[in-house]
Structures are given as structure tokens and as C-alpha cells.
Amino acid sequence: MLAIPRLARDAWAGALDLVFAPVCVSCRAPVPTTLPDRVVCQVCWARCRPLPAPRCDRCWGPVPAREDPRPKCRTCGDWPAAVRSIRSAYVMDDVPRDLVHALKYQGWEAAAAPMSARMARIAWPRDVSDEARLVVAVPTSRARLRERGYNQAALLAAGFAAGTERVAAPELLERTRATATQTALHPSERRANVARAFSVPARQAPRVRGEHVMLVDDVWTTGATALACSEALLEAGARVVSVATFARVIPELERLG
Ligand SMILES: [Zn+2]
Numbered sequence: 001m002l003a004i005p006r007l008a009r010d011a012w013a014g015a016l017d018l019v020f021a022p023v024c025v026s027c028r029a030p031v032p033t034t035l036p037d038r039v040v041c042q043v044c045w046a047r048c049r050p051l052p053a054p055r056c057d058r059c060w061g062p063v064p065a066r067e068d069p070r071p072k073c074r075t076c077g078d079w080p081a082a083v084r085s086i087r088s089a090y091v092m093d094d095v096p097r098d099l100v101h102a103l104k105y106q107g108w109e110a111a112a113a114p115m116s117a118r119m120a121r122i123a124w125p126r127d128v129s130d131e132a133r134l135v136v137a138v139p140t141s142r143a144r145l146r147e148r149g150y151n152q153a154a155l156l157a158a159g160f161a162a163g164t165e166r167v168a169a170p171e172l173l174e175r176t177r178a179t180a181t182q183t184a185l186h187p188s189e190r191r192a193n194v195a196r197a198f199s200v201p202a203r204q205a206p207r208v209r210g211e212h213v214m215l216v217d218d219v220w221t222t223g224a225t226a227l228a229c230s231e232a233l234l235e236a237g238a239r240v241v242s243v244a245t246f247a248r249v250i251p252e253l254e255r256l257g
């Protein structure tokens with residue numbers, strides 16, 4: 001057997017490390033392999049912003065800063081009372097957007113673990129922490145599942161459930177029809193696009209009955225998808241639904257650029 005000189009072997013290993021060294025999904029800087037999280041660098045994590053205050057207690061949407069402690073929220077004022085609490089880890093801008101895109105469109109499956117770990121740190125009202133036991137993901141269409149190989153929301157839901165000692169139950173919700181991608185739609189069209197697109201399979205209904213279900217998605221944009229899923233869960237007998245997403249689009253911030 002040909003002995004490869006140790007120096008050459010080390011140099012080769014070093015070169016491989018250089019070629020395949022993990023780089024940050026956002027800034028492309030090398031990420032030290034000693035860190036447990038090899039997807040995003042520490043600098044980029046530090047750039048992620050929590051949702052801005054003042055925000056609505058219930059939905060974390062922006063509310064005007066004024067004396068009245070409980071103005072009717074522009075975002076959640078008309079939602080069913082059984083939709084209890086909406087929370088997101090970060091504002092959907094630079095770094096979170098890169099992460100969401102990497103997971104969703106670039107096949108960067110490994111991004112789900114650090115993303116869901118951040119979601120697991122979200123603080124919830126006491127009743128939500130105490131009651132919400134089942135974690136359900138927004139289902140994707142069969143076509144998208146075939147194309148992507150995984151449902152990004154289901155990966156986040158699994159990580160979030162593990163990180164918060166809840167039970168991941170992706171089978172509790174299914175997509176009953178394909179829908180056009182929401183991205184190009186006006187907010188008013190989004191609700192119609194996803195209305196009745198989800199349901200709880202009849203054989204699963206007994207599991208959601210009376211439960212406070214935690215719904216997980218990657219991004220909250222207008223809430224149309226999450227609300228359509230919530231309606232399906234409530235119709236099947238769930239008592240309450242809360243929603244956790246990794247990022248949230250804040251239109252007020254988008255307008256400011
Ligand atoms: Zn970075």
C-alpha cells in the first residue's frame with residue numbers, strides 16, 4: 001500500500017476543509033466548525049431584530065403608541081376569539097429573509113434546526129405555555145413537497161416541538177387543494193386564495209378536540225394562511241389555536257425601507 005506522507009495528507013484535509021467549510025447563509029463568511037450552529041454566523045444572528053414595540057399583546061402586530069393601553073388592534077381586531085396568541089422570533093428582514101429563502105427555495109434543510117431553536121425561545125402568555133401541547137405545521141401541497149423534498153414548516157414544527165417539550169403532530173392538518181403562491185397576491189386576495197384549502201382528516205379529529213393547538217409556519221405575512229389553518233382546526237373541534245412563526249413581515253417597516 002502506498003503510504004501518503006502525513007504532511008500531504010494534512011494539506012489535503014486542510015484543502016477539503018477550505019472547500020467545504022461551512023459558510024454563513026446570509027453573509028457567506030466562514031462559520032467556525034467549533035460552533036454548534038454552522039448555518040448562520042454569530043454576527044448575523046446579532047443582526048436579527050425582535051418584533052418592534054409597542055405591539056399588540058395578542059398578535060404582536062404593531063400598535064400606535066398612545067395613552068390607551070388597549071386600543072383595538074388593527075391586525076387582529078376581527079379575528080375569531082379562539083385564535084389566542086401569535087408570536088414570531090424575528091422581523092422578516094435581511095438575515096431572517098436569507099434563512100427563510102435558503103430553507104424554502106435553496107434546499108438548505110440544515111437551516112431548520114437553528115431557526116426552530118430560536119423559535120423555541122419565544123416567550124408566551126402563561127395560559128399558552130400551560131395548555132398548548134400539540135404542534136401542527138402549515139401543510140404544503142403534494143407538488144411542492146415532491147419538488148422540495150420536505151415541508152419547511154414541518155421541519156420547523158418538529159424542531160420547535162422538541163425544543164419546547166411539545167408533541168409534533170404534522171398529520172393533524174392537510175391541504176385539501178392546491179393554491180396559487182401567495183407571494184404575488186394582494187393582501188385582500190390572499191384570504192380568498194387559501195380559504196378552505198386546509199382540513200383536519202376525519203380520523204384525526206378526536207385528537208384535536210378540546211385542545212389548544214400550536215400552529216407553526218416559517219413566515220407570517222398577512223396571516224391569511226395561518227387563519228385558514230386555524231379555522232380548519234377550530235372547525236374540527238380544537239378549542240384554541242396559537243401561532244408561532246420564525247419571521248414576520250412588518251409592512252410599516254417595509255414601507256420605511
Ligand atoms: Zn453571517
Ligand SMILES: [Zn+2]
Pocket residue numbers: 056057058059060061073074075076077
Ligand atoms: Zn393584535
